Amino acid sequence: MSTLAEDIVEVAGARTRVVQGGPEREPILFLHGGAPGATLYCSGAHVWSPCLPLFANTRRVAALDLPGFGETSAPQDGASVDRAGRFALALIDALRLAPCHVVGHDEGGLIALWAALEAPAKFRSVSVAAGAAAAPSGDSVASLALLNPPRPLWSRAAQAWALERLSYTPHHIASDFLDRCAACADAPPHRAAIAGAGKSVLASIPAAKARLYAHCRARAFPVPAQLVWARHDPLTSVEQGIALFKLIAERQPATQFHVVNRSGSFPFREQPEAFHAVVSAFHDGLAAAR
Amino acid sequence: MTRAASDTPLPDGRWIDAGGIRTRYHEAGEGEPIVFIYGGNFGTADSASSAYTWSLNVAPLSARFRAIAFDKVGQGFTDNPPGDDYTMAAVVRHAAAFIAALKLPPVHLVGHSRGGFAAMRLALEHQHLIRSLTIVNSGTLSPRVGTNDVVLSQPPYPTGTRECARWVYESYSHNRAIVTEAWIDAVMETLALPKYRASVDKMEKEGLKITRFLPELARDKRETLAWLAEGRLQRPVQFVWGANDRTAAVEGGRDLFEMAAAHERRALLHVVNHSGHFPFREHPERFNALLANFAAWASA
Numbered sequence: 001m002s003t004l005a006e007d008i009v010e011v012a013g014a015r016t017r018v019v020q021g022g023p024e025r026e027p028i029l030f031l032h033g034g035a036p037g038a039t040l041y042c043s044g045a046h047v048w049s050p051c052l053p054l055f056a057n058t059r060r061v062a063a064l065d066l067p068g069f070g071e072t073s074a075p076q077d078g079a080s081v082d083r084a085g086r087f088a089l090a091l092i093d094a095l096r097l098a099p100c101h102v103v104g105h106d107e108g109g110l111i112a113l114w115a116a117l118e119a120p121a122k123f124r125s126v127s128v129a130a131g132a133a134a135a136p137s138g139d140s141v142a143s144l145a146l147l148n149p150p151r152p153l154w155s156r157a158a159q160a161w162a163l164e165r166l167s168y169t170p171h172h173i174a175s176d177f178l179d180r181c182a183a184c185a186d187a188p189p190h191r192a193a194i195a196g197a198g199k200s201v202l203a204s205i206p207a208a209k210a211r212l213y214a215h216c217r218a219r220a221f222p223v224p225a226q227l228v229w230a231r232h233d234p235l236t237s238v239e240q241g242i243a244l245f246k247l248i249a250e251r252q253p254a255t256q257f258h259v260v261n262r263s264g265s266f267p268f269r270e271q272p273e274a275f276h277a278v279v280s281a282f283h284d285g286l287a288a289a290r
Numbered sequence: 291m292t293r294a295a296s297d298t299p300l301p302d303g304r305w306i307d308a309g310g311i312r313t314r315y316h317e318a319g320e321g322e323p324i325v326f327i328y329g330g331n332f333g334t335a336d337s338a339s340s341a342y343t344w345s346l347n348v349a350p351l352s353a354r355f356r357a358i359a360f361d362k363v364g365q366g367f368t369d370n371p372p373g374d375d376y377t378m379a380a381v382v383r384h385a386a387a388f389i390a391a392l393k394l395p396p397v398h399l400v401g402h403s404r405g406g407f408a409a410m411r412l413a414l415e416h417q418h419l420i421r422s423l424t425i426v427n428s429g430t431l432s433p434r435v436g437t438n439d440v441v442l443s444q445p446p447y448p449t450g451t452r453e454c455a456r457w458v459y460e461s462y463s464h465n466r467a468i469v470t471e472a473w474i475d476a477v478m479e480t481l482a483l484p485k486y487r488a489s490v491d492k493m494e495k496e497g498l499k500i501t502r503f504l505p506e507l508a509r510d511k512r513e514t515l516a517w518l519a520e521g522r523l524q525r526p527v528q529f530v531w532g533a534n535d536r537t538a539a540v541e542g543g544r545d546l547f548e549m550a551a552a553h554e555r556r557a558l559l560h561v562v563n564h565s566g567h568f569p570f571r572e573h574p575e576r577f578n579a580l581l582a583n584f585a586a587w588a589s590a
């Protein structure tokens with residue numbers, strides 16, 4: 001099995017942790033989800049830990065901490081989808097990953113879609129996992145999954161509570177994973193996000209979605225796209241996933257939609273082998289058709 | 291559109307006795323067996339399926355698997371059922387006998403359309419023969435209303451002509467250009483076989499389609515869906531659906547996935563864009579990759 005290394009990389013004036021490894025073949029960039037200071041668990045490169053080694057057996061993989069997470073500081077006036085997207089593009093240049101596949105979770109999925117619109121030549125494909133942030137929501141009823149969080153918010157216990165509430169079962173919420181989430185919450189970038197413009201990523205989502213939808217309607221999503229939904233995701237329904245699929249599929253021929261069973265909002269953690277099979281199949285199929 | 295998977299001809303046909311039925315099959319490669327069951331049924335006059343249906347899948351998958359496509363009883367070059375046994379039950383019995391005759395270890399079974407029903411029924415009745423199950427655009431298995439007769443009734447060309455067969459497969463497809471001359475050649479070859487014409491006589495002239503095949507299929511379907519819903523399928527299962535199929539709506543694939551996924555963790559649903567009824571012919575590279583990666587996961 002390939003060993004993964006954790007490096008600190010200087011990107012666009014900020015330092016970010018990058019977990020990377022695997023042979024030099026068909027690189028994949030992983031973009032985690034969450035809005036710093038708003039999402040009740042602290043994501044980061046560590047969220048991919050169960051599935052990263054599976055991909056790294058045969059592929060080059062890189063997972064980073066987006067601005068506002070880990071030790072990666074956000075700009076003074078806060079993080080946003082487009083700033084995170086530019087940060088991801090800068091990292092692709094810094095690590096010489098292009099052309100790469102990108103896999104994004106929830107907000108990270110929307111950031112991946114944004115980045116592919118901005119610089120399609122850098123991407124072979126986009127995969128969106130449990131893409132609540134990117135999916136059309138219409139006037140959906142509110143999810144009550146995280147209605148009454150225990151205080152203090154972002155404590156280790158409060159994050160364990162949120163992760164379990166979003167999951168099908170808590171089996172993937174191991175102690176070392178919670179340690180990473182707790183360390184991320186205590187780090188200066190996340191503290192700054194809570195104190196200051198913490199909700200800025202959330203505030204930037206509607207504009208990013210509007211840009212995506214208008215582009216899909218009028219032109220075409222520029223690269224092959226895959227949506228990997230989870231059957232028990234409390235944040236986005238299969239119907240919402242199919243709505244996003246139809247929107248992208250209208251003009252992008254190489255679009256696929258998938259549902260993984262017995263998973264909540266973290267299919268790449270809760271069913272990592274299934275997630276690996278589904279994403280690998282998409283990449284393999286595109287490579288065979290090239 | 292790029293088309294890297296060339297239309298590799300199937301390996302030469304071989305013959306085996308499967309439950310007393312002289313059966314033609316094609317196989318290539320080594321490793322865990324994948325067995326393909328195509329769609330359609332015996333005695334159709336407008337079009338005719340045969341093992342050729344899998345010509346874009348057998349050769350590419352043979353690099354990692356023992357890929358096997360056979361002709362179902364009464365279809366392609368395989369003998370007709372004895373007497374008046376023109377039933378789906380006979381198709382399932384013969385398919386199981388074929389797997390047993392080849393003495394295969396548990397197989398990755400793939401069934402398309404009517405063959406998807408046969409594959410599910412075979413898996414439910416003979417679970418020891420099955421390692422994993424892949425169902426592709428099967429209106430026959432789907433609990434929704436199939437629209438084959440809406441889309442394909444009264445072709446604008448005479449029955450039994452190339453034009454008629456071409457019209458049928460083009461109507462099934464998203465991209466009409468995937469219906470190649472070689473595909474139609476294979477259809478016409480089957481339609482011309484005397485034993486195939488005898489099956490048309492049985493189903494149409496003698497009326498077995500109306501008096502036997504369809505009513506028994508409807509009864510078997512009720513039972514099969516009930517078995518699926520009560521959790522009798524206990525093998526990894528995936529449903530692959532072309533998004534633009536005019537005959538078998540993607541919602542039916544989702545219904546089947548929900549029924550299976552309630553009881554089996556290793557269940558997946560895949561929807562493939564710009565594909566009609568035959569995703570394994572419209573996008574062979576992507577279909578083959580879905581199958582290969584699923585089989586690897588199912589065997590892990």
